[in-house]
Amino acid sequence: MYSDKVMDHFMHPRNMGEIENADAVGTVGNAKCGDIMRIFLKIENGIVVDAKFKTFGCGSAIATSSMATEMIIGRTIDEVLQLSNKAVAEALDGLPPQKMHCSLLAEQAVKAALKEYYEKHGLIDDSNRAIFAEAEDHGHDGE
């Protein structure tokens, strides 16, 4: 049911762990639903220079966390803000339909981290407000 890419990222997760003194941390999901994703970002001069994750969840939750961190390292924060769950799923050669929410979770974890960073640095403006609002809407953080 999983593609080889999903299995590869699940078996050999990239960037698993924590970043001490991360510039931004985003946590989404809840234990009740069976998945929690936490993404740590190191940001220098507007570029994500490092990203790490910790995830409680199924195989595809772990694989999408891993893939998402790979896709954002080296990118500018404005580029990272455009990350979509579809892009993460496509990079993994697709996910079973009932697992698409895992890719959404990865997108939201990244956006939750960025929101913290944008807020801290007064970067929220009309060009990105809508993106954060949308991410907030779909997120099922908390509990």
Next chain:
Amino acid sequence: MTQENRKFVYLDNAATTRMRPEVLEAMLPYFTEHYGNPSSLYEVGRDAKKAVELAREKVARAIGADPSEIVFTGSGSESDNWAIKGVAQMFEKKGRHLVTSTIEHHAVLHSVEALVKRGWEATFVSVDDQGLVDPADVERAIRPDTVLVTIMMANNEIGTVQPVDEIGRICRAKGVWFHTDAVQAAGALPLDMKTLPVDLCSFSAHKICGPKGVGALYIRKGVRLPVFIDGGGQERRRRAGTENVPGIVGFGRAFELAAAEQPASAERLTKLRDAAIARILGGIPHVRLNGHPTKRLPGNANLSFEFIEGESLLLLLDMYGFACSSGSACTSGSLDPSHVLLAIGLKHEIAHGSLRVSFGRENGPDDIEPLYEALVKVVDRLREMSPLYDEFLKEEGKKN
């Protein structure tokens, strides 16, 4: 990570079993040699008919029933559907209330729910934290318009064995028919319909080293069910359709062997199960056993590993060569974890981290240590990844 030359260890015997060679051998002639239709009058037809009736005798003998009380079906689920919907239809003028439990197999739960949608009423008796139904609750749930009580003999997920004897006696005293799903109990527990107060009982061949696609329904003499499939005269006009002759022959042979070996097999598997549970609970922290410690199926161990999710656990165990199952949402195809684990009061996050190990006839004591060692590695690895475990460690740190 992938283990080269790994040994494959099948520990999912509650899902299905590997067919025994004796069963396959018994079945083979009925594909190519005795291929006749049991309803035909010539010799190859008569051979097939004889084989079906011999298999019926074997199944009947295995459970202390009369051959006329056994009807072959296509699966345990079909047997459940027929028993429940059949009784409901039979008595729709008399009463429209059913009693069942919250931890039944979906074949039972969804059959009852389908009736509820069509106007019947149902009481779902709850279970305690070990998965036991209290017979007193069943007694209280029975109303003047109750037409059927259906409570499983043993649970497929957590293995808890229900007091069906007592429940059956209550039903009998109240004049209500009693159905039990014995799909998991067959071959695992002693079964004798002469002493067990059960009116209808479901069985499946593939759980006892027989073929898939064959089930049986025990219908006690005097209990009449509406015809399930209209058509020819097969199964005494109750379930039409040309018989699955090789499957039925295999079922007969499998049940004959399972019944003969039941006492020794139960003793052996109970030891194996208890040794595995003790090893895992003793060696890995933050694990709990789900279900009853002793009133459980001989081969069933169901454990919850805190801070990790069941599907990840299964996938990694598979890499080490172990096939098990889980009650996590991600393996059930819904967002909720298993209804059984929630019914015994587990929190969602604990239920998500459940693992069912079900031992069978090909497993032995040599499987325990490798399973334990693989579990230690897999659980460590997933906990290291888990933000829940981080939070737990931080909380612990604060306390100390």
